[in-house]
Amino acid sequence: MASDAARVQLAAEQLFYWPIIIMVFRQVPDWTPFTMGVLFGAHFLPYAWLYRSRAYAVLAIATSSVLTVAVLVTRSPLYAIAPLLAAACYGVAVAMLWREATQGRTDRGHREQPEEEAQPERVDWPARRAAIAALALMLAYFAIDNHVPLYPWNNLASAGPQLPSTLAGWIPGLFTMWALARGSRWGITFGAGWTVVWSLLQVRQWWLPYLFGPTPLHQEFGWYWERGYAQTLHILPARALRPVPDVEHIVLQLLSLAAAFYTVRAATHAWMRAKNAGIARRRGGSLGD
Secondary structure (H helix, E strand, O other): OOOHHHHHHHHHHHHHHHHHHHHHHHHOHHHHHHHHHHHHHHOOHHHHHHOOOHHHHHHHHHHHHHHHHHHHHHOOOOOOOHHHHHHHHHHHHHHHHHHHHHHHHHHHHOOOOOHHHHHHHHHHHHHHHHHHHHHHHHHHHHHHHHHOOOOOOOOHHHHOOOHHHHHHHHHHHHHHHHHHHHOOHHHHHHHHHHHHHHHHHHHHHHHHHHHHOOEOOEOOOHHHHHOOHHHOOOOOOOOOOOOOOOHHHHHHHHHHHHHHHHHHHHHHHHHHHHHHHHHHHHHHHHHHO
């Protein structure tokens, strides 16, 4: 067991970060989110040793590495995007911590529980883990694409405010990741439905106009030119004056489809597990009678 003194010392360590954060805020305020993300993320590394936890190690290394690579690649402090990238790393770590805690309870229960009764949980986790990874990748790309200027990949100069769009994806996305980590059957089902709707909305926005032109869902395409999508990178041929799906949105759509596939699969596994557990309980009851 970790000693109370070690816990207190590691927690108190964060107090010494604040002079650095205050100095950065006063001198180069745009770098404050990046500095906070790296410092507070890296401080979890000793917890990996203290609690014998891979999740804390992943959190510390991923947060520092992802933020550092992102600012080096973009040559920007990523004032708006750094907290979102850090949140994605924390989401993955929370899922891993939940799994470690659940696995610990399961291992303790194996002494009293037959192996076949504990097996469904072990089978269910890989499906949920794949869905969490797909969602985290999709949300990270979505946030970067919305807030980091990478012309001609995107065209943020004409796109307008992007924060509402980012939050519209991140709020249900993070809830779905939480439900997957927790193993909540109804939460995963909601998340699966959201990922399907999220993907269908992108098909409605881009592929219906491109393939069929004006429809009852799309009467005019002024948004395509007003938001600067005509100046971004394209690989598909133009079709008259119809919107053409650009590369940035094709990548988002592929990531969204992957997230939908893995989340729907996880929901299916969750319901099958519940069904099998119900059958097992009924059989146990009938044998007891």
